[in-house]
Every structure is written in structure tokens, then in C-alpha cells.
Amino acid sequence: MAITFDQRPTVFGDRIIVTGTFAASDTSIDLSSMMSSVDACIANLTSAESPVEVRNSADNDAIEIQPTLDVSVSGTTVTLSTFGTGGPGAPSGGGTFLAIGRRG
Numbered sequence: 001m002a003i004t005f006d007q008r009p010t011v012f013g014d015r016i017i018v019t020g021t022f023a024a025s026d027t028s029i030d031l032s033s034m035m036s037s038v039d040a041c042i043a044n045l046t047s048a049e050s051p052v053e054v055r056n057s058a059d060n061d062a063i064e065i066q067p068t069l070d071v072s073v074s075g076t077t078v079t080l081s082t083f084g085t086g087g088p089g090a091p092s093g094g095g096t097f098l099a100i101g102r103r104g
Contacts, residue, residue, distance in 0.1 A: 003029050016103045022080065025090045032076040035101035041078045043071045045095040076101070
């Protein structure tokens with residue numbers, strides 16, 4: 001895991017905005033050291049996931065599916081996964097994130 005947090009979070013009232021980066025294959029970001037709850041999180045990959053080829057069994061036509069990044073929040077943990085044809089998996093590349101929540 002190679003989660004890094006930017007040195008200067010933004011604070012307004014009882015809220016905090018934290019930004020940072022995650023590395024390839026990171027599947028979660030633990031924000032418990034800075035937040036008591038996470039209201040929202042946005043994450044972006046630095047490069048697109050590789051497309052997955054799927055074949056139609058009726059006529060054997062190939063279709064490419066572009067996996068997408070899914071971001072979910074539970075308590076103070078953000079979970080990152082990509083969805084392709086095989087179900088959820090770890091992102092193959094790194095990226096950036098922005099989380100907004102209640103200060104801890």
C-alpha cells in the first residue's frame with residue numbers, strides 16, 4: 001500500500017477536505033486518523049484500465065468492455081475497485097483522491 005496524503009488539508013468548521021494519491025493495486029484508503037466520518041470521496045485513475053474482451057456466444061463477435069473505477073465509503077474507509085467482466089478487482093494503476101468528511 002502506498003497511500004499518500006497531501007500535507008495541507010483544507011478545514012472549514014467541523015469539515016475537512018483531504019487529497020492524496022494511491023498506488024497500483026491499493027484497494028482501500030483509511031481516513032480514520034483525520035476524519036470521524038466520510039461524507040464523500042472522488043477518485044481518478046492516472047491512466048485508463050486496460051479494456052477486457054468479451055465474446056458473444058451466439059455469433060462469437062468480440063466486444064471490448066472498459067473497466068470502471070468504483071469508489072465506496074464505509075465509516076472512515078474508502079474502498080477502490082474496478083469492475084470488468086470478472087467482477088470487482090484492484091485497480092491496475094494508481095491515481096488521486098479527494099475526500100470530504102467530519103473532522104476526527
